[in-house]
Amino acid sequence: MLFAFRWQRAIWLPVLLLATAGDLSAAEPVSYARQVQPLLAARCFACHGPDDAESSLALHEQDASRAETDSGMAAIVPGEPDESELVRRIASTDEFERMPPEGEPLTPDEIALLRQWVAEGAEYEKHWAFLPPEAQPVPEVKQTSWVANPIDAFVLAKLEAAGLEPSPPASKRTLVRRVYYDITGLPPTQDEIDAFMADDRPDAYEHLVDQLLASPKYGEKWARHWLDVVRYAESNSFERDATKPYVWKYRDYVIRSLNEDKPYDQFVREQIAGDELDQVTTETMTATGYYRLGTWDDEPADPLQSRYDDMDNIVSTTAQGFLGLTVGCARCHDHKIDPIPQADYYSMLSFFADVTPYAPRRADPKIYSLHDCSGPEQAERRKQIENQIAEIKTSQYELEQLAISKLPAPEQRRSETEHRQEVLDEHLQENLDASDFATYSQLSKQATELARQLADDSNQPEYVLSLAVCHTELEPTHIMLRGNPHVPGDEVEPRFPTLFGDDLPQIPAMGEGARSSGRRRVLADWIASDDNMLTGRVITNRVWQHHFGRGIVRSASNFGQLGTPPTHPELLDWLTAYLVQHDWHLKPLHRLILTSNTYRMTSTATPEGLATDPANDLLWRFDMRRLTAEEIRDTILQVSGQLNTKLYGPSVYPKLSQEVLATQSQPGKDWYTSSEHDAARRSIYLHIKRSLIVPELSLFDFPETEFSCEARFNTTQAAQALSLLHSEFMQRQAKYLAKRVKSEAGEQLDDQVTHALTLTLGRPADEPSVTAGLALIDTFRTKHGLDHDEALRQYCLMVMNLNEFVYLD
16 A cells, blocks of 8 residues: 555645646635645755755745845735745746756746736635534535435535435435445345335334444445555565454454444544553554554564554554544655644654563564453462462473482483473383372362363453553654654654643653553543544545545545545535534444435446546535455355354365465465354455455455555456456355345246346346346356356356446446
8 A cells, every 4th residue: 555655645746736736716716735735845856855955945834934045036015926936946948047956937827826826815714624523514505306415405505506306215225235334335135125115104214224234244245445544454574474463352352342333533533542541451462563553574684664554554543544644745745735844753752662572582472462351260270270380380290300319311311301201101100109199190180170171261361462561661762853753853742733722731640550641531622522523534434435436535544635525515514513523423423324325326327427527626526436355255245155153263264276375475364264154254254364365355356465455446457357256255156146046036947047146136036037047047058068056057157247236326
């Protein structure tokens, strides 16, 4: 995803600048944040920005831009473009004084843009996301009958202003498939479709939405969206890519939290400071597994650099995931675009000063990262058993040494090596008297019985991967010059980013015996505050994104000035207020979105819409989308009758080919193939090994897990078709589907074809499709010599390759 982000940024600025040309008109004021600032950043900041101020001119701040330059001229005179040196120099035809001195000159449209901006006063207004959300009135619209809830009014107001009509409502059959996938990630069964189609109540759809939101499948679907954001995987990456123990419990924590409709602000606090809350529980400790999800190098060439790389991963993920801010570049220098100085980055990092590494170098993660959540009685019982075993071992050791002392010197020396047990097996009994050997044997029996008790499930520790141990002696946090941890600069204290304008945080003093610094609790409370201007907007936008395929802000983890401006900023603020008013519960927000007429529109395009708004930014129709990787795999398992719907628990390992296993540095290492029944669980439960993503997921745009993923790419490439046609997984599922079709439809071939189409596409099979299916099966049998069962299997395979099967209308 890192390379993809760089590519996106590289093309974004030119595209934006081209777009500004069409925005120039005297009737529309120029936007500094949307039009001017990206242009200045792209063409001017290298010499006149936060790092350099050649000729005493800096253009990244309003006061600096007004200052007199070395030439004695004012670069910007507000309201007077003809007196502004900036305007004169960018428009000059003299190549020796024209700015910028390198690269192509500014285009006429870009010059006109800056001239108009100066004429209007050259105001450096704040970026929209850096202003607190304002209470937005629901707009007045003409077509009031189309408004099912306030969302529709906000959308319709923009459509009416653009002279567009909203698309008609989708059919009930289209809608039921759409909402099942959006909430549960699975298609409706035929019985579920029939039940909805037969429900004549005027609020039948609303009842369906409530039913689906109450389903545990909702959490299984929506947890994956959050796992993308927090770069969830179950291994360390790097060459050995060892498995992280118990990391699946964090995944289950997310699923349960969503199913219980845990308030999002609580969800935030538990992950950032679950070990510092007033009530620390197994659940809140599991939530701090958030800190253990990143990559970890077990043998770094530069341990200090690796440590700060790990901390950067936490800081960047926290900023992007919760706040929609990209702060990573401020690790090395002041942010070039957003008002995030380098000092702010390290002040934010200092909130995490007590976070220990995943594990000591090449050591067991149990030391820092496994917390035993067993109850006190269980822990005490286990401690007693362990003490008894230790006492027995001590007594046995004394008897062993007594016997060894009677051995010849060579055998005594051998007992001091790894061959000690061999020496004891050969000589113990003959060198102890009968009474001592009987005692030794009795002790061995007792030790075996105690070990059995210790291994009993009731006495096992309840480990969770978490922030189990914290640093209690905190070292000062320094700004690292150019991001180099070997060159520390000024010391900084915990402080919220200055762009928020909040008071300095009050960090409580560490009491005697404290296990952590308390800093993360302060940070968590600030992020989860009702007054934080970004947190509510960011999660509201993410919910919208996964219902409509893109957010109101398309750059869902970047609300800064390099991000994409919101298409409906007033709607985003109104929905954010709605979320907070509903105590941060996400299910009411889901319900509001899903019951809007905006969501229920058809995806059919109109000539007027395509001509006026081809990208559908105004939401005049619903956007068709391809199913996600998980939805495709889970749907195939469901229609074939093989889906295992078991909830929660350790991850499963589907069977992989030797060719896939061979892609690891140690082929097949740590891949424990599950039974076919277990491997048929939903994709959320598949083991996610960073160096070995299951092909059914990786081929359909499963994200890279090293960094936070705001949105998945949606590619169409040959390997997808090859996998859907030829993979062992698809061949096997086609066999199961054919067996199911034959069992449920009977022996008549036309009934089998009809049933196969109905099962896979969720609609009645039309006559042309049945006729084409019968013809294809006949070709399989007559031209290729396949028997009936194999011909039906090949037909079922074909049906699962139809566009209608993998695309959602």
